[in-house]
Amino acid sequence: MHDVSLINRQHRTCLAAALTLLTGCGGVQSSLAPKGPAAAEIAHLSWIMFIGAALILLLVMVLAWYAMYRAPDKRVPVTPNKLIMAGGLAFPAITLTALLVYGVWSMGSIRGAPQPELTIDVTGKQWWWEVQYQRDVPGAAVSTANEIRIPVGVQVRLRLHSNDVIHSFWVPNLAGKMDAMPGRVNSLVIQADSEGVFRGQCAEFCGAQHARMAFFVIAQPRGEFEAWMAQQRAPAAAPASELGRRGAQIFRDNACMECHTVRGSDGIAVETRLGPDLTHIANRTHLAGGTLKNNRDNLKRIIADSQGVKPGSHMPSFPDLGADELEALAVYLEGSP
Ligand code: HEC
Ligand SMILES: [Cu+2]
Structure with missing residues (x-):
C-alpha cells in the first residue's frame, strides 16, 4: 500500500512538472x-x-x-x-x-510579400537594438531602442544590420530567426494578427551582455501607431521646469551627447551614435535591452551604475553624480514622453 501511494505521489510530481514546463510554452x-x-x-x-x-x-x-x-x-x-x-x-x-x-x-x-507596407531598420549593437523608422527620409527619421512598434495586420519588413559582430534577431511569436551581420542587410517580414506585446531577444552569442539584449515588439491599432509616430517625430520639448533645465546642463557637462542624441536640444544633430537616442525615452517600457522596467528609479540607476546593471556595456557608470543631479537628469530626460 505504502509503495503504491509513493509511486502515485511521484507520478503527480512528474505530471505537475510536465504541466509547468508546458505552460511555459505559451505567452509573450x-x-x-x-x-x-x-x-x-x-x-x-x-x-x-x-x-x-x-x-x-x-x-x-x-x-x-x-x-x-x-x-x-x-x-x-x-x-x-x-x-x-x-x-x-x-x-x-x-x-x-x-x-x-x-x-x-x-x-x-x-x-511574406515582396513589397510590405512599412520598412523599419533594426541594427544589432553590443548590446542593444537600434530601431529606426524612415531612416532615409531627411528630417523625418525616428530612432528608438529595444522597442519596435508596428500596426496590427500589416506586413512590416525589417532590414537587419549590425555594425559590430553577428547578432540574431528573434521574436518567436511573430517570425523565425534572422541574423544581423556586419556589412550586409538581411530582410525579415513580420506581421502581428492581433494587438499585443511580444518579447524577442538576440539569439546569437555576441559577447558579455548577450543575455541582456532583449526587445519588445508592440503591435497596436493603426490609429494608435500613427499617433505614436507623429509624437516620436517631434523633437524633444524644451525643459519646462528649473530642475529640467538643470538636468539639461548636467547632460551637457557630462558629455552624454558624445554617445546620445536628444533631438532638438541645442542643435545636437540626429545621427547614429554609440548609445540609444534619448529624445523620447520616457515612452519606452524598458531600459537597457529589457533589463529594467522604465521608471524614474531605474532611469537614475542606469545612469549612476550602468556597469552594475550591465557589466561591460559601452555605457560608463557615473558614480560621482549626486542624488539631486540624477533627479535633475531624470526630470530632463522624462520631460519629453
Ligand atoms: C561612451 C558612450 C556613452 C556615454 C558618454 C553615455 N552613455 Fe548612456 N548609453 C551608452 C550605451 C552604449 C547605452 C546602451 C547600453 C546597453 O543597453 O547595452 C547607453 C544607455 C543609456 C540609457 C538607457 C537607454 C535605453 O533606452 O536603454 C540612458 C538613460 C543613458 N544611457 C543615459 C546617459 C546619460 C544621462 C549620460 C551622461 C551622464 C550617458 N548616458 C553617457 C553609451 C554612453
Ligand atoms: Cu547577441
Whole structure:
C-alpha cells in the first residue's frame, strides 16, 4: 500500500512538472503561441515534424517489441532484402520528399510579400537594438531602442544590420530567426494578427551582455501607431521646469551627447551614435535591452551604475553624480514622453 501511494505521489510530481514546463510554452516569447502568419507556418511545420517523428518512433518500438517477444515460429517471414528496401529506402525517401515539398511550399508565407507596407531598420549593437523608422527620409527619421512598434495586420519588413559582430534577431511569436551581420542587410517580414506585446531577444552569442539584449515588439491599432509616430517625430520639448533645465546642463557637462542624441536640444544633430537616442525615452517600457522596467528609479540607476546593471556595456557608470543631479537628469530626460 505504502509503495503504491509513493509511486502515485511521484507520478503527480512528474505530471505537475510536465504541466509547468508546458505552460511555459505559451505567452509573450514562444514559437508555440504564434501571433502572425510566418510564426503560424513555422509552428505548423514543427507540429507536423514532431507528430510524424513520434509516430515513426512508435512504429520502430512496435517492430522491436515484435522481434524480441513474438515466438519465432509465429513471426511473419520477411526477407532482409525486402525489409531494407521498404523500411530503409522507400519509407524514408517518401516521407523526406513529402516533408521537403511541404517545407519549400511553406517558405512562401514565411517570406511574406515582396513589397510590405512599412520598412523599419533594426541594427544589432553590443548590446542593444537600434530601431529606426524612415531612416532615409531627411528630417523625418525616428530612432528608438529595444522597442519596435508596428500596426496590427500589416506586413512590416525589417532590414537587419549590425555594425559590430553577428547578432540574431528573434521574436518567436511573430517570425523565425534572422541574423544581423556586419556589412550586409538581411530582410525579415513580420506581421502581428492581433494587438499585443511580444518579447524577442538576440539569439546569437555576441559577447558579455548577450543575455541582456532583449526587445519588445508592440503591435497596436493603426490609429494608435500613427499617433505614436507623429509624437516620436517631434523633437524633444524644451525643459519646462528649473530642475529640467538643470538636468539639461548636467547632460551637457557630462558629455552624454558624445554617445546620445536628444533631438532638438541645442542643435545636437540626429545621427547614429554609440548609445540609444534619448529624445523620447520616457515612452519606452524598458531600459537597457529589457533589463529594467522604465521608471524614474531605474532611469537614475542606469545612469549612476550602468556597469552594475550591465557589466561591460559601452555605457560608463557615473558614480560621482549626486542624488539631486540624477533627479535633475531624470526630470530632463522624462520631460519629453
Ligand atoms: C561612451 C558612450 C556613452 C556615454 C558618454 C553615455 N552613455 Fe548612456 N548609453 C551608452 C550605451 C552604449 C547605452 C546602451 C547600453 C546597453 O543597453 O547595452 C547607453 C544607455 C543609456 C540609457 C538607457 C537607454 C535605453 O533606452 O536603454 C540612458 C538613460 C543613458 N544611457 C543615459 C546617459 C546619460 C544621462 C549620460 C551622461 C551622464 C550617458 N548616458 C553617457 C553609451 C554612453
Ligand atoms: Cu547577441
